[in-house]
Amino acid sequence: MSTDASRKPNYNRRFLWLALFIVVLFGGYSAGWFYLAGKLENEARANIANLNRNGVVAECTNVSARGFPFRLGLFCDRIYFEDARQGVSIATGSFRSVGQIYDPRHLVGELDGPARIDVPQIQPLALDWGNLRASVRLAQPLPQRLSVEGKELHARTVTGTELATIKTFESHMRPNGANIDLASSFSDLTLDPSVVGGRTVPPLSGQSDITVNNGVQLINERVQSLRGQSGTIRMLDLSTGESTGLSLTGTFSVAQDGLLDADLRVTVRDPQGMATSLGNAIPELRKQIQQGFMALAILGDSPSMPLKISRGKATLGFIKLGRLPPLQ
Template sequence: MAAPASGATSTASRKIRRLGIGVILVTALYSAGWYYAANRIESTLHDMLGRGGFGSLDIACSNLKTGGFPFLIGFTCDKTAVEEPAMGQTLEAGALNVAARVYNPGTALIELEGPSRLQLEDGSTIEASWKLLRAKIDAGFSGLNSLSLSGNEVKAEAVVAALFQSFSLQAKAAEAHFRTDGDALDSALLLREFQWQETGGEPLLPPLSASVEAVLNERAGLLKGRPPVGKAMTGIITSLKFEMPGGLFGELSGPFSINDAGYMTGTFKTRLEKLGLWEEVLNKAFPEAQSTISGMKAMLQGLASGGDAVDVQLQVTDGLITLSMMPLGHIPPI
């Protein structure tokens, strides 16, 4: 009986050894493949950065290194910069970390450190910092299919050239989501506890939470890295909401267009709640326009039959905002 037991033990030992050798071989092959792919990615990125192989964009990524072994693959940069010479726009920021799962390299998570500085075509600038800024991308061979951004404790200083003014902005949380839908670009933005003020001044409004969902026709190319041809475009705001402490609420939706000069035209279905609170907030923010604001409130209450909420139609014509023929303000060119 001893001989059969010895043979069975020997057979089991051989199977275990073969399994161990197989695991070692698979691990070695996987590791070799991972490092080969990482080296190819690093070499390709270095080549593309060296010859400006990103379409109309010039991208800088200092001290580029690949990493993430064993289950992730990606790269890091100590500092980053993006320039679009044709439009005169630049973006500078801190360290960049990009990582994707090995089995799904088209979907990647990105973290960017601040501070950053953005310069726009018209001379406007935005300098920003944040506690955490993350992005998720879904890419194919033709470029990005979707992009999601989220940030916490975001602060920014903006100089708006068209207004000859500078503003301080901050938000407890901010999100932006973009997705291609055929030739259209679906977009959604969210701000929580957002505040803005003229630099060095008092907050213009109480903490504000806002969200907007919009469809931009024939703008899917923006995610593919193709710059727009001119400013003219059409789209629809499916929902734009504002909320403030005390129950102040506003919402609008409707189609719009932007002409070659960047001015907006559109007709928007609008709902306002807490009209008395709207008057109080706007009077504080724009004291020089108190008579206009009070007149607008009286008109809205008339339309609401004395109530505190109203549904109206807001008209924007080449940037000029009117309500029942009463001018309310002007939207600068985009």
């Protein structure tokens, strides 16, 4: 037998080459991660600097990129924005955003409270929350999907006066061809009596599912007027209890002069329960409310009626409701 055939494989050399390969691979990956992190920090600082002009002050305190080795995102200790011309300022707690290295187009961000919001003509607001998170899947020309969700939101004046609380809330936006789909929901919205003129309003919950026609173009052009817009309401729902509430579906359009046209359908769940809730909230109209909803109760537990609006003139079934003012 030849000596070559009897020679044993050199496992030590193979192990050495494997170890060297892993070191080089990890070192190259690490260098690439820190390169991208530095580039992300520089771009963030440049974008913030570009905002600081024409009376605008924007701050992202101690901005840094973190998440090594498998994530990459921006962190700030504090967010501050002020537009002196508009008289608006917002100050919040820390901010965190992160994306997975293997899926960089999907970003998630979290914002900590409390926050102070100053806008003209109202008292400064103090907001706090248990959790506030946003996620976005990037695409062109608009994100494929944008979502915001939170829980345990408390709204007060900066002097401590309670205004409202919300147990949970969320909203979503996505392009649908040339249109934009918008969906949102909230639960257990409690309004302090001081906000509604001393009235007692039951905890409210709601849902919406709306499509805005040509919404992609409207967002790209930053159109702020409702005039000339149209869409479909698949669901617009407000609940005052587990089985009590109102829902609205149908289509709408707004003319260039601001007058609304709509072909809608209104459904009332538990008319007697709605009469009680509205009567408690508007005691001066309790008798009229009870009479109106008593007539609806004859039609069943969830009566439904057409709501037509033509050039601003609204009619519910055969009842003329009046004229709506032009929308802006």
